[in-house]
Amino acid sequence: MHIYEEVLPAFQEFQKQRNIQDKFASYPKCYKCLKLYKKDVIVLENLKAQGYELHNKLECFNLAHTRKVLQQYAKLHALSFALKDQRPDFFASLVDGSIDSLLDYLKKPRFQQAITESCENGVKILMKYGDDKLADKYDKITIDGVDKLKQIYEEKYDQKVINHGDCWNNNFMFRYEVRNTNSMIT
Incomplete structure (x- = not known):
């Protein structure tokens, strides 16, 4: 919940302030975070409705999948390093709220x-x-x-x-131009 409510909005604002053209935005929109008795609820955008599919957990990533994931991780980590470098106190406050x-x-x-x-x-x-x-x-x-x-x-x-922290092949969604794993859009 902290990532969706605090970290990602801070990253988006930082990118906007720095006029980053190729922004990191590889995550669903978060509509609501709720803390209920013994439960946390996060309501996210349905990416399947936009044609995204979970990668099959029984299949290894091919080169195209691996490249796409690493490109997005590079953006996330570069953004995190830049925020940490340029606004260290603010970055520390984001990290302090993370578990x-x-x-x-x-x-x-x-x-x-x-x-x-x-x-x-x-x-x-x-x-x-x-x-x-x-x-x-x-x-x-x-x-x-x-x-x-x-x-x-x-x-x-x-x-x-700050990183993704749950990197395994069935925790990524891809959208394809054609149902051929080498012709990915995003």
């Missing part, structure tokens, strides 16, 4: 187990495809992976920015 949900998840045993299993599966996949040397390197760097991630997220870095 680091990944850090919260990293403290949950089920999430810790899922990360550990993902790392173990990565090693198995590399070994399956005969890349024992890379599997061994990956295995070594993922030992205590959850603790390492928590440490990274708890440290204060000048390079930290």
Whole structure:
């Protein structure tokens, strides 16, 4: 809710003030945020009505999808860096209102187990495809992976920015000119 009510409007205003031509606007309009008893409700624009589709979670991104996502992330992160550089106190107030949900998840045993299993599966996949040397390197760097991630997220870095934070292939929507994944519009 903080992102839709505070951060994104601040980013839009900053872009407007700086006369940015190719604006970051890759998110649905937010009509209403409500805090109810034990529930938060966010009412968003229906992008499916505009022809957007969720990416199939069972399919890897192709090059066109990857490029589109990285282009939008580059805009978001550049905007975040610029705001942080040019209005540091205001940026700090936006960050202070944010909840680091990944850090919260990293403290949950089920999430810790899922990360550990993902790392173990990565090693198995590399070994399956005969890349024992890379599997061994990956295995070594993922030992205590959850603790390492928590440490990274708890440290204060000048390079930290506000980001999407939930990057996986079924959490993006695309609109196509024709139903061919290489002819995306947005």
